[in-house]
Amino acid sequence: MDKYYFTSISSEYLNEMTHVRGLSEVTIRGYSQDLNTLFKFLIQDSIDEFSDFNRMSVRRYLSWLDNSDYSRSSIVRKLSVLRNFFRWLHSKDYIKIDPVPLRVPMKKPKLLPKVLSENEIDRLVSAVISYNTDLKNNNIFTARDIAILELIYGSGLRVSELAALNVDDIDFEDLKTRVIGKGNKERIVLFGEIAKNCLLDYMSIYRPKMLKDFDSSQNALFLSTRGTRLSVRSIQHRIKNYAKYAGLSSWVHPHTLRHSFATHMMDGGADIRVVQELLGHSSPATTQIYTHVTGAQAVKTYMAAHPAAGIDEEEK
Known part of the structure; x- marks a missing residue:
């Protein structure tokens, strides 16, 4: 995938998340990092268009993240951003079919928050x-x-x-x-x-x-x-x-x-x-x-x- 094209689309998405959805600067920074991870996968998997990303691509992406030693919580977060991003692409008619299912069998482990006495x-x-x-x-x-x-x-x-x-x-x-x-x-x-x-x-x-x-x-x-x-x-x-x-x-x-x-x-x-x-x-x-x-x-x-x-x- 062409880097300029990906950056242009992802910037449009992040801009809308900032000014329309009102997401915080910290959240947007996290989204941006997760999208950069997605771009690396698209390059490695030789995916040139967003429309070429299908359900099998989702599985390969998750497997790639796991093999890249990302923690389970990081993978769950990146999956959430992936789902949100492709839903947005579909709403803007960049793609005809949203390839990311609403439910993917991967849950973030629930850890008790660490507190001070x-x-x-x-x-x-x-x-x-x-x-x-x-x-x-x-x-x-x-x-x-x-x-x-x-x-x-x-x-x-x-x-x-x-x-x-x-x-x-x-x-x-x-x-x-x-x-x-x-x-x-x-x-x-x-x-x-x-x-x-x-x-x-x-x-x-x-x-x-x-x-x-x-x-x-x-x-x-x-x-x-x-x-x-x-x-x-x-x-x-x-x-x-x-x-x-x-x-x-x-x-x-x-x-x-x-x-x-x-x-x-x-x-x-x-x-x-x-x-x-x-x-x-x-x-x-x-x-x-x-x-x-x-x-x-x-x-x-x-x-x-x-x-x-x-x-x-x-x-x-």
């Missing part, structure tokens, strides 16, 4: 102070990054949602903020007193200092050293650094704090529908994964609630 959250926050003190960094970084950690953990925000926040999105009176989530959907999320105090400290003392030599009309909530909006990548990088400094696992990233928020809410007795609303999940099935509890929490709940747990009233 409350003690580990405290260690992560403390690491922000120690890390910046040891490197003799300005207190601005400490105040800003603690506010970031406490807001993600206290509200369950996605990192992209946090990075997109503006100053006037924060409502300190009602302890809530307005965010634009996946699919360009607006929702209200809540935060607590700890996050509020950290935000006020950052916004009243340190944020003005970051804007001292830059555009004072900048409305972004979290700023870089250049007075511009702090990027998603920078937030991810800094949280991973703090986790490493705190002696926590290498898998800790911003989404781990979101997982921890949801899990701790569920462990604390929150209604799953409330958690679903706060996380911005379109389906309760997505939130259902957070109904898992730790062994200690399960034992505690059982011993307190079950009549045959073996605890006499006199022992309570």
Whole structure:
């Protein structure tokens, strides 16, 4: 297949996914990478036209991905993008028949999200102070990054949602903020007193200092050293650094704090529908994964609630 032709069509598709479907920059980047993988296969399989891609091609593509040592979850994601892309090609009359079946016998294994304990959250926050003190960094970084950690953990925000926040999105009176989530959907999320105090400290003392030599009309909530909006990548990088400094696992990233928020809410007795609303999940099935509890929490709940747990009233 001609590279220019493929790039032209795929760019049209990605542009529509961005401006019509309202998919996030991170999602579009993932789609683009998956389409590049598809292009490599089309070249290797000598497929010159999209119309030449048939159901046997789908099977060969999946087999090729498997033999290329892609993880099962990556293959499932690439299959999803393939299905969406060819459905779009069919809707635009680039092809007469959509070759990708609605159901392909390959499911992504359901893995429980990895979460931090409350003690580990405290260690992560403390690491922000120690890390910046040891490197003799300005207190601005400490105040800003603690506010970031406490807001993600206290509200369950996605990192992209946090990075997109503006100053006037924060409502300190009602302890809530307005965010634009996946699919360009607006929702209200809540935060607590700890996050509020950290935000006020950052916004009243340190944020003005970051804007001292830059555009004072900048409305972004979290700023870089250049007075511009702090990027998603920078937030991810800094949280991973703090986790490493705190002696926590290498898998800790911003989404781990979101997982921890949801899990701790569920462990604390929150209604799953409330958690679903706060996380911005379109389906309760997505939130259902957070109904898992730790062994200690399960034992505690059982011993307190079950009549045959073996605890006499006199022992309570």
